[in-house]
Amino acid sequence: MKAVRIHEFGGFDKLRSEDLPVPEPGPGEVRIRVMAASVNPVDYKILHGKFLRPDALPATLGRDVAGVVEKLGPGVSDLQVGDEVYAMLDQEHGAFVEFVAEKAEHCAYKPTSLDFVEAAAVPLAGLTAWQGLFDNGQLQPGQRVLIHGAAGGVGHLAVQFARARGCEVVATCSGEDVPFVEGLGAAVVVDYHKQRFEDLAGEVDLVFDLIGGDVQTRSWAVLKDGGALVSTVQPPDEAQAQVKQARAIVYMTQANGGELTQIARLIDDQEVTPEVSRVFPLDEIAEAERTLESEHVRGKIVLEVAAQ
Numbered sequence: 001m002k003a004v005r006i007h008e009f010g011g012f013d014k015l016r017s018e019d020l021p022v023p024e025p026g027p028g029e030v031r032i033r034v035m036a037a038s039v040n041p042v043d044y045k046i047l048h049g050k051f052l053r054p055d056a057l058p059a060t061l062g063r064d065v066a067g068v069v070e071k072l073g074p075g076v077s078d079l080q081v082g083d084e085v086y087a088m089l090d091q092e093h094g095a096f097v098e099f100v101a102e103k104a105e106h107c108a109y110k111p112t113s114l115d116f117v118e119a120a121a122v123p124l125a126g127l128t129a130w131q132g133l134f135d136n137g138q139l140q141p142g143q144r145v146l147i148h149g150a151a152g153g154v155g156h157l158a159v160q161f162a163r164a165r166g167c168e169v170v171a172t173c174s175g176e177d178v179p180f181v182e183g184l185g186a187a188v189v190v191d192y193h194k195q196r197f198e199d200l201a202g203e204v205d206l207v208f209d210l211i212g213g214d215v216q217t218r219s220w221a222v223l224k225d226g227g228a229l230v231s232t233v234q235p236p237d238e239a240q241a242q243v244k245q246a247r248a249i250v251y252m253t254q255a256n257g258g259e260l261t262q263i264a265r266l267i268d269d270q271e272v273t274p275e276v277s278r279v280f281p282l283d284e285i286a287e288a289e290r291t292l293e294s295e296h297v298r299g300k301i302v303l304e305v306a307a308q
Contacts, residue, residue, distance in 0.1 A: 004096040004285050007058045009049040012286040015061075023101040025073030030104050032067040032085060034305045036120035037095035039285070040064070040153065044293045060094025064123035066116040067100075067306075069107075076104045084110040086264075088123035088255045096285060098305060108260035111267040114274070121274040121300035122157070126263045128232060128253040129158035129208075134165075136249045137206045137230045141166035146201050146222060149210035150186060151177035153300045154232070156275050158208055159184040161263075164271040170201045172215075177298060180275075198222055206230065220244060275299025 003020045025031045043061045046052050052059060066086040069079050079085065087107040093100050110119045132154075133139045145162050149155040150171035162169050163185035171186040174193060181189045190197045198221050205227045207219040212233035220240045223229055228247040229236045236248035266272040277299045280288040285303060292301050 001098040002282070003060055003094070003098070004062075004282065005058045005060045005094070006047060009047065009054070009057075012044075012047070012290050014047060015286050015289070017283065020097070022099050025071055025076075025101040027074045028076060028103055028105070029073040029101045030069045030076055030079055030085075030107060031071040031073075031099055031101050032065060032087070032107070033070045033099055034065045034067040034095065034097060035116035036067070036302055036304050036306075037062045037065045037282075038120045038124070038153075038300050038302045039288050039292050040124050041292065042124075044289050047289070060096055062089070062095025062097075062303075064088045064120060064125075065095045065100060065102075066110055066119035066123075070099070073101070073104075079104050079107065084116075086110045086119045086123055086260065087257065088127050088253070088260070090255050096282065096303065096305075103255075104257075106255040106257050108257045108264055111264040113268045113270070117279055117302045117304055118274055118276055120302050121153070121276050122263060122267070123260060124253060125153040125300060126157050126274075127256055127259055128154045129161055130259050130263060131251065131253055131256075132208050132230050132232060133158055133161055133206070136251050137208060137228050139165065139167055139206050142168075143205040144168045144170065144203070145206040145208060146170045146172075146197065146204040146219065147186075147208045147210070148172050148197075148215055148219070150181045150184070150189070151298050152210065153297075155210055156181070156184055156299055157272065158210075159186050160272040161266070164266055170197070170204060172197050172211075174296065176296075180298060209233065209236070276302050278302075279304055 069083040085107040151173040169186040170188040175191040207229045209231035235250040241248035
């Protein structure tokens with residue numbers, strides 16, 4: 001099978017297409033014929049030498065897939081050959097391949113209303129948003145949440161999840177994305193180039209930080225006492241958290257098929273729609289990753305691995 005791997009860190013020229021054996025599913029695993037996979041910032045960060053030790057190379061990048069179950073490993077009974085699934089892969093596997101063996105518990109039935117390309121945009125970004133808002137942020141119906149980076153892959157799903165849960169959303173994004181984010185259901189949308197969210201947000205129960213840096217630091221000013229600041233990028237300041245009697249959390253997204261099932265239900269109920277900005281074939285993965293790193297991307301970029 002075709003796989004895209006890296007043998008050393010560096011630029012996008014280090015992405016190499018190779019032939020590897022088709023994997024056999026082990027106990028509790030299924031083999032998935034990968035139809036589509038999405039690219040995420042963690043891919044190019046790994047390529048540039050972050051998160052992975054040199055002795056872990058060669059490595060296949062990519063964390064989420066949509067495809068068709070082709071073979072069951074021993075002990076798998078809740079999925080069948082031919083099922084259309086999507087999944088966030090564990091750290092032992094990469095998505096930029098034609099076939100992958102993954103734990104069945106990490107898989108969920110693909111939303112029926114989405115094709116494979118659209119479905120591949122969801123797992124990592126969707127679980128990051130879900131776990132940030134609900135598992136770590138403990139966001140409840142009727143509460144207010146401030147979402148930074150609301151037009152991106154994680155952010156645009158977070159806005160929709162929070163709105164579907166019955167929460168009021170304050171969102172920050174660039175000016176060109178304001179109409180898009182308003183259309184997702186945010187009650188207040190702040191153009192961070194021209195406006196200060198501190199002046200417009202009011203008090204919020206949760207800050208969901210996808211940006212970090214000064215944006216995170218300034219966010220303490222709008223957080224209610226006893227609230228939470230949850231970040232995907234850097235640990236929030238514990239001293240500030242003590243002043244606010246707030247929870248300060250940085251987390252890593254975990255594969256979770258059960259949560260993907262809940263997300264699929266929201267998508268099929270037309271409560272949530274993933275945004276796919278561009279689609280590349282697998283052999284143009286370097287350009288896809290370069291685009292994600294260097295250009296302003298709304299929603300997600302997806303790789304089409306097999307003909308649909």
